[in-house]
Amino acid sequence: MNYRVTHRTTYRYSGRVSLCHNEARLLPRETPSQFVGETKLVIEPKPAIYHERRDFFGNRVVYFSIQDLHQVLKVTATSHITGAPRVLPPDAASPAWDEVARVVRRLPELGALEARQFMLESPFIRPSHELLDYARPSFAPDRPLLEAVLDLNRRIFKDFTYDPGFSTLATPLSQVLEERRGVCQDFAHLAIGCLRSLGLAARYVSGYLETLPPPGKERLVGADASHAWLAVFIPGLGWVDLDPTNDCLPGERHVTLAWGRDYSDVAPLKGVMIGGGTHALDVSVDVMPLRPAA
């Protein structure tokens, strides 16, 4: 499937900003199932400094700094993406989850070594007994890992209410678990917390999802949103993505932007500014399907 993704962020400040430093993780990375074509990041007003680099996790990061007085900051990322279908073995063919937890530290393969840092606590996610208790029913001894995580994925989807008004960035995971509500970010953190509490490696993935218009309706431009899900490490298979918000295995309609230990590693747009007063934020995302080039 081919997409053109447009992600526009607009900050309007009540006062003038004299200087700002920003970091954007808005340009998608390539993955085995995602080819990235032309990408563009347009910043208004024009930044004095603009550099792109790869961060520790291999994500594309743009640092920019605006040194002219401004009251509006507009950042528009446009990317052309070709997604390939992901091939997965039958659920039962993966190794038993408890065996994986036992041996992952001793596996010699490079992938496993890289995965080990995703087993530890991170700024937003601390493994806990509560998370472990929630995960347990899906993880009976000897159950194949893929089957178990799919079960967990389904349970989160069933047990939790999608409620954009409930949580903010500061809402702790324990509260999400207690109140059984949140947004995609919270559900991804929750699933990661469960897996790490069990001794498994899981990472946070940020990206987009093409939303399909209701039957018979026109597609609305800009009505899409940023999305988040997670991936679990399975020896022999590598990283397998899971989307607990939609109870599915991400496929061609999921566009990957970046990944890290949790949200704090992949925030799409961070910044520190001088001046500005209060601000209003406007974000619009458009995941536009394109006809494959003939």
Add this chain to the structure above:
Amino acid sequence: MIEAQMKPTAVETLLADYPLPQDGRWDVLLRPDGSLRPGWDYILGQLAELGVSELQPRYEEAQRLLRENGVTFNAYEDSRGANRAWSVDPIPLPIEGSDWAEVEAGVAQRTRLFDRLLADLYGPRTVLRRGVLPPELVHAHPGFLHPAWNSLPEGHAWLVCHGVDIARDEYGHWVALGDRAQAPSGEGYALENRITLARALPTVYREAPLQRLASFLETERATLARLAARHLDSPNVVLLTPGPGSQGYFEHAYLANYLSISLVQGEDLVVRDGRVWLKTLGGLQAVDVILRRVTDAWCDPLELRGDSVLGVPGLLSAVREGGVTLANALGCGAMENPGLLPFLPALARELLGEELRLPSVASWWCGREQDCDQVLGSLDRLLVHYLPDRTRIDGARLDEPGRQRLRERIRNAPHLFVAQERIRPATAPVWADGRIVAEPVTLRAFSVLAEDGYRVMPGALAWATPEGAPSGQGGITKDVWVLADAPQPHVSLLRQAHGPIIVTRDGADLPSRVADNLFWLGRYGERYDILSRLLREALQRLVERGEEAGDDSCLKELLTALMLDVGEVEAGPRGRYLALRRTLLSMFDDQRENGLREMFAGMLRNGRAVRDHLGDDSFRVLNRLRDNLQQLPSPPSISGARKALDEHLTLIAAFFGLCNETMPHHYGWRFLDIGRFVERTLNTLNLLEVVFVRAKHPGLPLWEVLLSTTDNMTAYRRRYRSALHPNAILDLLLFDEDNPRSVGYLLRRLARQIQRLPQPSGTPYRSAEERLILQAQSTLQLVDIEALAASIREGEEEGGSGGHLLAELLASLMAPLSELSDALTHSHFSHSETPRQLIDML
């Protein structure tokens, strides 16, 4: 002890109370059989010559010097003295050259090893790939910063300086206890201890066969200059401090001074065009190298801790672009991980191809199963580090249920725990209460990058603590002598410049924040002065009035001027007296708003923030004032208070006098002066208003108070003898431009100072502050003195007030002066806006 034969020698007398080594500990002075170890002859001989009785006064002299120089090691110093005393032991700790060579080689290798390790962890990470180091250990420690990955080009130094805590174990072998890299404090203290003792014990130090420290500092200075990517002939090097509220601030100011570099705080710096700039009165000035004393996580609110106000947004990005060099590099906190210690021998082989020379204290990382089992079984003998928040738990101090809980915590997340054996450091002689006793001693050794590898300071900072661990909280410290064969020549860091030097004298490179601090130093100092004068006058009146007399109207007006309210009063003259005394002395209370201590705290805070701009003598006076206030009971007796106020007024005058004498009369001094004289003008106008406009009972006694508070009694008497008249008083205090206490003089001085401040180039117009001062000056100069006198006469006849014209004049003088402070802030200090986050993450 050496057996006394006939008459004990002087050395034997000196060591009469010194015990033989106890319970298997190593003692650096005595062998188990009581004979002296080598290296002590010179020191003991010198101390014996001084004699035990002379050592105590020398010790006290050294402490006095330290206090007067403001040597402290604590966070929030206030005028009540919550600071922990830092003391230096008068008995130096000698280490033989051959013995030190071992430490030197070990420390230099260790720094090289950590430097390579950081380069690897923040680069190719081969030690993880090859299984030499488990990734869990690296990532469990908060010192590892993902944003620092790949932030330095290959070949650049991650470590420029490094502090290693070392001690001798029971066998006398040197053992490393831990490492400091983010803000390795101590060099400055080591230097200050050396200088202080050399002054307190001149005979001991004059011919001492020891290695000097200056050349080490010279290496550090040269290295910092060499690290600059640009401006190689005159690089701009700064020392970044968290500020006067931080533990090591004294040392930061001291080192900056010694190395001749600017002392700056995060708010003084800004990143623009991918480079770091210092905000000065003359505009932005490029910074090439930052010697950093702010810990990693707080350095850049963009990529590191978002809630930090100590750092500089965009700093890490500037580092990546090569726009600035940091010493040490951001991310070096990863090597302070105590869990690395058991892996060091393998890392040395892997990264250096060498055997580790300096062993570390036995440590176990619980993330390794066999190590974890061992730790769980012997918690009672171990110190346990919890990596995420770097806390330490002493297993020996826990009861069995406590140890059980700790075991449970370790089992839940073993990779977060590191256990260490408690070593028993060797004891050394320490002077305590007139005797020489044995105390465990730990040292911090320092290394610095030189052109051909790392150099180790020939000396160290030693702590004598019952625990034997550097507490980081002051305590008793010792000067460490690395012995040389003969006395070494003195080396000064003042050096002859190589090549031409750019002569500058305009002072426009003054950081704006420093100008701000100097301005407020002046204002607080002057306010302290006027409060002391008013209070002294009021106490004088109270004493004269006595306990049984009736009301004193003059005292009432003084209370108004001091903004004091007597509140509830017990019945009778005595009750009134007690209430007045209580109210007046409350000016010395800790929490008193606008009280003396609050004013002094403001003065000290601003003074400390510009420590490197004040002369040593001025700073000593400030510290003496602090001591004086600290020692004063709260509340003091009346006589105690009056005596203290007399002294304080002298000290304040001495402080500003010394500032005038020693500070170059450039921008910094001008801001100090403007602060003082804005405050003094406002205070004088306010007093005139109290006396001539607002007083309910005006007249002679109050006029007298006015003249003595403003220190004008003598001047008045010489002119007018003892006949007091409002017109004459007003002429002296308002119009006479030759009287340094008059408003006319003060305004003229302010106008001159303000005219000479740096102005934004290219504007032909007067600045706001120039207009304000001009407004006040012309108001005063255009006064119709005849009419004013007539109005005063009228007022007097009507019941004593100074008449409406005077009231109006005073008000129209006060208005522009009150605005002046804001105008100055806007023109010169407006850098102080705090950067804010676009999104609040945690």
